[in-house]
Amino acid sequence: MDMILFLTIAIVVFALAFDFINGFHDTANAIATSVSTRALKPRTAIYMAAIMNFIGALTFTGVAKTISKDIVDPFMLESGSIVILAALISAIAWNLITWYFGIPSSSSHALIGSIAGAAISAAGFGILNYGGFLKILQALLISPFIAIAGGFIVMSLFKVLLKNRNLFKANKRIRYLQIGTAALQSFTHGTNDAQKAMGIITMALIAAQLQTGDDIQLWVRIAAATAMGLGTSIGGYKIIKTVGGKIMKIRPVNGAAADLSSAMIIFGATLVHLPVSTTHVISSAIMGVGSAQRVKGVKWCVAKKIVLTWIITMPICATIAAIVFQILDLFL
Template structure:
């Protein structure tokens, strides 16, 4: 078999594996609050999230096109298939390490850092599309701060609306609302996160000479959506435990406020064709909600641990991908 075709097939397999891992790694964030408040059982939440992720993944393609051309121009990339394969191996490795320790790190940071690191290792810093790369970094950096503020404001509005209501009855009713907000959260996750693997697969097809434009083919969309849905159905209970219980004690009203805040931001980013970290956005929205409820109610020790993981993910994944590329280059 031709080496380039073989590498392209490998990239597609690893891209689907990345999406599968993303499904049980990141989707756990989307349903964590509804599980922790017992609005949904873990099994029901996981299956609902799998279905909503699949639907969301098939709905949009803007983020996929951003990933496929705004970090590195695939038409200008020599050894493109090898670069992308190295990036996927590094991204998957980092995702599995953080999943094993129950740390809700960012798959988006891992993937984008890995693509940049592998490309730089192959062709130097000049290969990066700096305009597009910086635009993506800005979205990744600013979205958690926006989520923190929106979460704070959303919870403040809930407090005013429910001021004279019986808190027990209100929480009971809001628990039903949470079923809808959790479904919305999973849908928006699919509209943004699943597209990253679609973008990677499209990059590989272009680099391998099997595609001439940046359109996302239907089979790419369906296979990536199915991989994420399948991964979601496996579940990510370690991440659910961290996000749903260790940041703060979440009641139904807090969960609904966090879900609405983060879903709105993720969907807004999708409409702007910007990849954001669902992990960052959801965790930050919970912190914002907790701050509005009671500053001391947030476990800032766990929050600090999460933020530190966010910070190191990009450089660690980039370095790892650069090393993996050099190793693959020796083999191929």
């Protein structure tokens, strides 16, 4: 019992660390466009994002329940606590590596791939809940394409609405709109991303037989929301630089269109209890907006590097988690 309690406490600490890192790793995506167009100063944008992330994290729990039971059944794992700890170590390592190099990779892919890899390492492929796992994979894979289409449509509508307007005056006014869209973006980020750590902690509590249902306890919600908010307040300037300028040259109208379309998609996923990659959705929305503006205006070489990172994240994290599990299992 002492070892189980120790592992559960370690999981809670690492899950909150994951949420903290997720905060400064992924918040950059939510505020990158508003910072790059100078609608908001970086520090102001980060503080606003921290508050909105915290509020969003406390508002919903559906995604957390999906994470806690749809990838693997925690009741079926004999070494459940070690599996979860190995998954967290793997996801945190990958997030720090990609943050260091300024690559906007997916924390969601990292975490979900890590859970699957550690669970398979512990009990074989039969341990996966294939129905739920495939549903999550479909959401992760389809959402970027929806975001590209959404960004293209919203930007096309903006072009029609602003057709006969003075571009300089319009951009000046749209900067004020960007403040609202950046706040909305940060709120939706909290509603989806912060819940992943909540789901992990709930899995650990079930595996340790400290709770029997999949309800997300209040202290778990507050702790995860706080960790996300604190991480957000640190900011991720390297990723802001990549998302906010290296994919395409962003003007206020482009930023507002990207924020609005991606926020709608992320929030829609939250409402149907599906985890999506906010990184994928926001970056894809920017590509869609750029395509509506001018296809050649998108720096597709940078976009290809981002897409390549998306593709390799899940298998790499699954492999790392599988290795970490075997090491932890050997000693614990």
